[in-house]
Amino acid sequence: MDDLILDFLHFLQVEKGLASNTLTAYERDLRYFARYLKEEQGGMAIRDVERIHIVGFMAFAKSEGKSPRTVARYIASLRSFFHFLLHEKLADRDPMIQIETPKQAQGLPKILNLNDVEKLLETPDGAKPLGMRDKAMLEVLYATGLRVTELVNLQMDDLHLQMGFIQTIGKGDKERIIPLGKTATTVLERYLEFGRTRLRRASERNDFVFLNHHGRGMTRQGFWKNLKQIAAKAGIDKPITPHTLRHSFATHLLENGADLRSVQELLGHADISTTQIYTHVTKARLKDVYKQYHPRA
Numbered sequence: 001m002d003d004l005i006l007d008f009l010h011f012l013q014v015e016k017g018l019a020s021n022t023l024t025a026y027e028r029d030l031r032y033f034a035r036y037l038k039e040e041q042g043g044m045a046i047r048d049v050e051r052i053h054i055v056g057f058m059a060f061a062k063s064e065g066k067s068p069r070t071v072a073r074y075i076a077s078l079r080s081f082f083h084f085l086l087h088e089k090l091a092d093r094d095p096m097i098q099i100e101t102p103k104q105a106q107g108l109p110k111i112l113n114l115n116d117v118e119k120l121l122e123t124p125d126g127a128k129p130l131g132m133r134d135k136a137m138l139e140v141l142y143a144t145g146l147r148v149t150e151l152v153n154l155q156m157d158d159l160h161l162q163m164g165f166i167q168t169i170g171k172g173d174k175e176r177i178i179p180l181g182k183t184a185t186t187v188l189e190r191y192l193e194f195g196r197t198r199l200r201r202a203s204e205r206n207d208f209v210f211l212n213h214h215g216r217g218m219t220r221q222g223f224w225k226n227l228k229q230i231a232a233k234a235g236i237d238k239p240i241t242p243h244t245l246r247h248s249f250a251t252h253l254l255e256n257g258a259d260l261r262s263v264q265e266l267l268g269h270a271d272i273s274t275t276q277i278y279t280h281v282t283k284a285r286l287k288d289v290y291k292q293y294h295p296r297a
Contacts, residue, residue, distance in 0.1 A: 001034045001046055008084050017173065021149060029077035036060050046085065049095045054078065058102070068102045075101050109247035109277060116236050117142060117248060123234040126187075130213060132195030134226055136188045137210055137218070140166075141242065143184035145249035145267050147171075148242035152218045154209040161185050170268035178266055250278045 009027055012018045018026075036057050037044045044053065054075075061071050078096055085091035112120065121138050125131030141151055150168045158167050165179050180188070192209075200206060201215035208217030224242060231240045246267070253263050264275040 001037065004046060004085065004090060005030045005034070005081075007088075007090075008081055011084055019149075019171075025073075026077050026080070029074050030081055032061075033057060033074065033078060047091055049091075050093070051095045051098060054095050054099050072101045075099060109251070110239065110244055111248040111251045112236070112238075112240070112244060114252070116234075116238075117245075117252075119234040120231060120236060120240075123230050126190070129195040129198045132187075132191040133199065133210055133218075134230060136184075136191035136195070137223060138227075138230070138245070139184040139187045140180070141245045142249055143181045144178045145246045146178070147246065147268075148220050148223060151242070152208075152210060152220055152223060155207045156209060157207065159188075159209065161189060168268075172270065174268060174270075176265065176268050247278070250275070254278055 005027065008030070009023050012026060013023055037046075037049070037053075040056070040060055041053060058071055058075070061074060066074075075096070079099075082091060082094050082096050086094055121135065121142065124134040124138065126135050137151060140146065140154075141148075144166065146154075146168060147170065150170055154166065154168065160166065161180070164185065165177050167175060167177050169175050196209070196211060199211040199213065199215055206215060206217065210218040210223075212218050212222055220242075227240065227242060250263050250267060253266070254260070260272060260275055260279065263278065264272045267275060269275045
């Protein structure tokens with residue numbers, strides 16, 4: 001099955017132009033399915049897989065503690081995989097027919113309130129190069145709502161600070177232009193002048209905006225690790241990820257009167273229904289405020 005997975009990944013990369021992170025997710029899902037076939041089905045060949053084996057795989061994943069969201073992702077990956085195999089005549093049947101995706105509760109995005117955002121943004125030590133970088137990354141993330149991959153992939157040519165915006169390539173290779181507020185611009189300019197110049201190695205040409213202590217571009221994992229440490233130092237005890245700031249960016253815009261279509265454009269959502277989840281967040285927060293402060297709530 002390894003060769004089939006590699007063929008499929010090559011197809012997704014060359015024909016579909018999917019990003020490396022997406023390819024990694026597909027590979028992880030399919031190798032988990034391959035493990036199931038090996039350990040639970042005696043090394044069953046892919047041509048012999050039927051609907052009952054897919055049902056068994058879903059039960060197997062659930063027994064290992066996988067969430068409904070994760071199982072739903074497995075099923076989506078397998079649908080694409082078997083569709084590819086049929087198209088390439090590498091399978092005789094589609095075992096995914098009549099397989100229903102597990103229903104999952106749509107949780108509301110977790111966000112930070114304004115007080116927590118302020119504490120987070122003020123925590124990095126702005127007197128040191130790494131602190132300047134962390135402060136700039138947090139300010140830019142909250143000011144623009146970038147995805148973490150977009151943030152760490154920012155190049156120097158993507159910055160147009162005198163005109164007050166940055167550009168980025170998001171999902172589906174779609175370019176978007178995002179305004180950058182005065183505060184974030186000031187913090188970013190300070191990092192570029194006093195922080196990045198000390199992190200960058202003279203012997204290496206590196207156009208990434210945000211550099212690690214080796215003078216190379218920051219990684220998603222490296223930023224996430226730093227974020228958790230900064231949040232703990234700031235006294236924020238709730239779970240936080242880079243996406244939490246993206247969620248907070250969108251929710252705070254809507255709470256202050258921004259229209260949904262503009263927020264969709266800023267976030268780079270292809271479908272406005274994806275953006276609408278944030279309207280539910282603002283309604284939920286209004287209910288909490290009402291219950292807390294209204295005398296007859």
